[in-house]
Amino acid sequence: MSKHAPIKPADNNANMQNRNPGSSGTNSQYDQNQGNRGKEMNPNRK
Structure with missing residues (x-):
């Protein structure tokens, strides 16, 4: 089990x-x- 330090602001x-x-x-x-955004910018999206 690994412990991660909290991310600073x-x-x-x-x-x-x-x-x-x-x-x-x-x-x-x-x-x-x-x-x-990635889904919205996809040219294949209808």
């Missing part, structure tokens, strides 16, 4: 604006901040 604010360019994914704060 300043770190959370930075994570929400950082999509992790150059990596294979994004962080959870960024994903939550974007919300439904």
Whole structure:
């Protein structure tokens, strides 16, 4: 079982604006901040 330190407000604010360019994914704060935008911007969506 691993324990994680709580995220500081300043770190959370930075994570929400950082999509992790150059990596294979994004962080959870960024994903939550974007919300439904990815689905709405999908050109295949009707």
